[in-house]
Amino acid sequence: xxxxxxxxxxxxxxxxxxxxxxxxxxxxxxxxxxxxxxxxxxxxxxxxxxxxxxxxxxxxxxxxxxxxxxxxxxxxxxxxxxxxxxxxxxxxxxxxxxxxxxxxxxxxxxxxxxxxxxxxxxxxxxxxxxxxxxxxxxxxxxxxxxxxxxxxxxxxxxxxxxxxxxxxxxxxxxxxxxxxxxxxxx
Numbered sequence: 186x187x188x189x190x191x192x193x194x195x196x197x198x199x200x201x202x203x204x205x206x207x208x209x210x211x212x213x214x215x216x217x218x219x220x221x222x223x224x225x226x227x228x229x230x231x232x233x234x235x236x237x238x239x240x241x242x243x244x245x246x247x248x249x250x251x252x253x254x255x256x257x258x259x260x261x262x263x264x265x266x267x268x269x270x271x272x273x274x275x276x277x278x279x280x281x282x283x284x285x286x287x288x289x290x291x292x293x294x295x296x297x298x299x300x301x302x303x304x305x306x307x308x309x310x311x312x313x314x315x316x317x318x319x320x321x322x323x324x325x326x327x328x329x330x331x332x333x334x335x336x337x338x339x340x341x342x343x344x345x346x347x348x349x350x351x352x353x354x355x356x357x358x359x360x361x362x363x364x365x366x367x368x369x370x371x
Contacts, residue, residue, distance in 0.1 A: 193240050200236040201252025204229055208253065209260035220324070222334070223341025226310065229253070229269055230303040230342045233276050234349030237299075238356075239363050241285035246277035265318040272310035276302055289353070296350050303346035304339045311338030 189197070207228045215224040236249045250273025257266045279302050280288055288298040315334035319325040328334050 189242065189245070193242060193245060196236065196239045197245055197248050198252065200232045200239075201249040202256055204232045204249065205253035205256025205262075206260065208266070209257045209262040213262070221340075222311070222314075222337050223344070225266070225269065226307045226338050226341025227345040227348065229272070229310075230276075230307060230345030231349035231352065233273060233306070234299045234303065234346065235352055237276070237280050237285065238289050238295075238353045241289075241363065243281040244277065246280065247274045249273060250277075263318075265314045268310040268314035268318070271313045272306040275309045276306040279305070292354050292357075295353055299350050299353075300343070300346045303342040303349070307338040307342030307345075308335045311335030314338075 208225050212222075212225040212228070216222060233246055233249060236246050240246075250270045253273075254266055254270045258264065280298070283298050283302070287294060289295050312331050312335040315325055315331040319334065325331070325334055328337060
């Protein structure tokens, strides 16, 4: 029996491609207009929450990040997006430790687990980007160094986490089932 079935692979591909394309199209416009880096987090963590709920297998969210990265780069996105591949891996590990069934057991569990995981993962992304790709860049000093840059990314994760958890809860309310759940279990 295979670990990832065709539905899992399709869900991974959809989430990864959507993240890569949306980020490459909209995040640079938002950043150029505001100087704020958090639209990429908003898009990314909404999709990572959806992927974690939909697929519920360790490694799947990491693969979503690994698909989004080359798509983003191919469409002209910056190399700093590699920080989000690191964040997707962190997100995947933490959600796997929490347990997918526990994390998505109820509305309260979903919000209580996905929001802090998203915010912490965005902190990892922001710190990675700042430390590796922004050393000596005046913008980094303007926003308070590595901690400030990580904090800006965390703001995006709060927004993305709210969107992602709202989307998952709406799908559950509409009785959309995934991985062995029956609609009555929602």
